[in-house]
Amino acid sequence: MEPTEIPVVRIAAVDKTFTSERSRVTTALQGIDLEIRRGEFVSLIGPSGCGKSTLLRLIGDLVAPTAGRVTINGKPADRARRDRDYGIVFQAPVLFDWRSVEDNVKLPLELMGFDAGRRTARAREMLDLVELGDFLHHHPYQLSGGMQQRVAIARALAFEPSILLMDEPFGALDEMTRERMNQEVQRIWERTGITVVFVTHSIPEAVFLSSRVVVMSARPGRITDVIEIDLPRPRDVETREQRRYFELVTAVREALRRGGADAALDPVGSAGGPTPVAAVGSIDRAAAEGGIG
Amino acid sequence: MTAGPIDTSSTSTATEPAVAAAPGQGVHSRRRRVGTLVGFGVLVLLLWEAVKWLGGVPWRFTDVLGTGLAIDYSPPFRFPFASDLTLPHWFNILGALAAPVQRNAQQSLGEFLVGAAFYTWREAAIGFALGALLGLVLATLFVHSRLAERAFVPYVIASQTIPIVALAPMIVYAFGPNVTSVVVIATYLTFFPVTIAMIRGLRAPDPRALELMRSYAAGRWATYRKVRLPASLPYLFTALKIAATASIVGAIIGEGPGGIPDGLGRAIINFNQQYISGPEKLWAAILVSSLLGISFFVLIRLAELGVLRGRPGAAER
Numbered sequence: 001m002e003p004t005e006i007p008v009v010r011i012a013a014v015d016k017t018f019t020s021e022r023s024r025v026t027t028a029l030q031g032i033d034l035e036i037r038r039g040e041f042v043s044l045i046g047p048s049g050c051g052k053s054t055l056l057r058l059i060g061d062l063v064a065p066t067a068g069r070v071t072i073n074g075k076p077a078d079r080a081r082r083d084r085d086y087g088i089v090f091q092a093p094v095l096f097d098w099r100s101v102e103d104n105v106k107l108p109l110e111l112m113g114f115d116a117g118r119r120t121a122r123a124r125e126m127l128d129l130v131e132l133g134d135f136l137h138h139h140p141y142q143l144s145g146g147m148q149q150r151v152a153i154a155r156a157l158a159f160e161p162s163i164l165l166m167d168e169p170f171g172a173l174d175e176m177t178r179e180r181m182n183q184e185v186q187r188i189w190e191r192t193g194i195t196v197v198f199v200t201h202s203i204p205e206a207v208f209l210s211s212r213v214v215v216m217s218a219r220p221g222r223i224t225d226v227i228e229i230d231l232p233r234p235r236d237v238e239t240r241e242q243r244r245y246f247e248l249v250t251a252v253r254e255a256l257r258r259g260g261a262d263a264a265l266d267p268v269g270s271a272g273g274p275t276p277v278a279a280v281g282s283i284d285r286a287a288a289e290g291g292i293g
Numbered sequence: 294m295t296a297g298p299i300d301t302s303s304t305s306t307a308t309e310p311a312v313a314a315a316p317g318q319g320v321h322s323r324r325r326r327v328g329t330l331v332g333f334g335v336l337v338l339l340l341w342e343a344v345k346w347l348g349g350v351p352w353r354f355t356d357v358l359g360t361g362l363a364i365d366y367s368p369p370f371r372f373p374f375a376s377d378l379t380l381p382h383w384f385n386i387l388g389a390l391a392a393p394v395q396r397n398a399q400q401s402l403g404e405f406l407v408g409a410a411f412y413t414w415r416e417a418a419i420g421f422a423l424g425a426l427l428g429l430v431l432a433t434l435f436v437h438s439r440l441a442e443r444a445f446v447p448y449v450i451a452s453q454t455i456p457i458v459a460l461a462p463m464i465v466y467a468f469g470p471n472v473t474s475v476v477v478i479a480t481y482l483t484f485f486p487v488t489i490a491m492i493r494g495l496r497a498p499d500p501r502a503l504e505l506m507r508s509y510a511a512g513r514w515a516t517y518r519k520v521r522l523p524a525s526l527p528y529l530f531t532a533l534k535i536a537a538t539a540s541i542v543g544a545i546i547g548e549g550p551g552g553i554p555d556g557l558g559r560a561i562i563n564f565n566q567q568y569i570s571g572p573e574k575l576w577a578a579i580l581v582s583s584l585l586g587i588s589f590f591v592l593i594r595l596a597e598l599g600v601l602r603g604r605p606g607a608a609e610r
Binding site for chain 1: 499501502504505506507508509510511515519520523524526601603604605
């Protein structure tokens with residue numbers, strides 16, 4: 001990193017508390033400091049309730065910090081949102097059934113005043129990028145979950161934001177689809193050079209994709225560790241079988257455990273959190289331990 | 294991952310598991326539905342006559358088909374609700390539709406009632422349009438202002454607890470005995486279902502859809518137009534179908550105190566007064582009123598099918 005380069009994301013001394021209707025105060029995040037450089041792929045991982053989604057929403061100015069500052073591309077977060085500096089993908093695809101696949105991707109372009117020709121060109125280019133060029137006129141409900149999520153990614157990238165925010169984008173997908181989607185996201189990231197902030201429950205996913213993994217703990221949400229992932233790129237199926245990969249998976253897991261996250265990551269121990277992760281967590285735990293052993 | 298054929302085995306998203314019906318299945322189920330409808334109608338007509346056969350008034354046919362034969366039939370029971378006055382033969386009702394509306398009149402009862410139905414429908418349709426618009430505006434206001442919602446929704450609900458027969462004369466006092474009063478009454482009955490349904494409909498979008506719009510720095514109007522309104526359309530049409538039939542009822546009720554001579558309301562009152570001399574006429578008027586309501590409903594349903602084309606489950610709603 002050049003010393004003069006402005007970080008894409010700078011989070012300084014951020015706290016976030018929520019006040020319920022009965023005036024009960026919950027501290028979601030406490031003392032968060034984080035910088036993300038241009039072109040990085042950063043995952044936020046932690047147990048349910050550690051505030052990783054909240055942190056993502058702070059970056060996107062979908063919630064405001066209680067204390068501290070969030071700076072995006074050198075600007076306050078709300079300014080960056082107004083400048084459409086980022087695209088966002090949620091766990092559910094959030095596609096609109098009354099629009100075709102192509103028209104879903106065009107939605108942000110309509111709002112941003114692209115003319116009709118450019119809207120079409122951009123939408124098709126993006127759908128080609130996610131390999132859905134043959135499904136322009138389908139409706140979202142005619143696609144599988146994985147395909148829907150790729151449409152959501154195409155939509156998020158359509159207006160060429162400098163940041164892609166992803167909030168557990170593959171949490172609702174089965175494990176096979178998820179691995180293919182990881183491959184896809186890596187390819188898009190390499191192709192576009194976009195900065196990605198990626199929230200996940202899945203340790204293998206975080207290790208496979210990231211240049212850095214930010215490990216968080218719950219109650220209050222804090223950053224407990226940041227782990228550099230030095231696996232060579234491009235990463236593929238064989239990456240997942242390398243010794244170094246397992247070492248990093250273990251490192252992230254231990255960091256989570258040190259943060260007191262183990263119980264919360266465990267499917268039986270967690271109450272009320274999103275459950276799709278549960279099976280995934282236990283499967284790769286077994287796989288990783290087998291591999292290292 | 295390559296763009297292969299549509300993978301239906303993969304998990305759908307948690308939000309909307311939608312399965313498109315196979316193309317042939319729609320035609321099949323529609324035929325079955327029409328069959329059920331017609332079958333049930335025939336059953337009702339058969340039961341109708343069966344009741345009269347069991348407990349109606351005696352029949353007497355003299356000179357059956359020119360043979361000079363006479364048939365007397367006396368039903369085994371006497372049901373008070375099955376006399377020719379209380380329950381005319383349905384074919385006599387149909388016959389009355391073809392007969393002149395009054396002695397020596399050119400116009401048949403059917404023609405007269407269809408004309409009256411169109412007149413009533415015009416009033417109802419204006420009230421329906423105004424009521425739908427009012428409902429949409431109110432719901433939009435409530436969805437965007439918690440304060441307005443808390444202040445006004447209880448009154449919107451209370452408004453529907455007033456019996457319309459009590460309210461109708463008061464509206465006529467206020468607006469005069471004219472079509473305006475009838476339209477106001479129809480509006481009054483239609484705005485309510487639309488308001489209530491649209492409060493829900495405009496709130497139907499996933500909260501993340503609203504976050505998505507915020508991420509695009511889209512304003513309230515853009516969010517309303519691109520997300521809230523299209524998401525609410527299924528709710529709107531459900532309400533409009535209720536409102537369509539309610540507007541007909543409102544117009545018919547309003548025509549009495551409103552003193553409108555040309556609609557179904559007056560026809561029903563008149564035939565009610567002449568019931569002893571010709572019960573079939575009132576039955577015919579009821580039949581036409583009901584057909585008017587059904588037609589309006591079907592019209593809205595067709596509009597719904599057109600507007601919601603391509604959405605999951607549009608055909609089943």
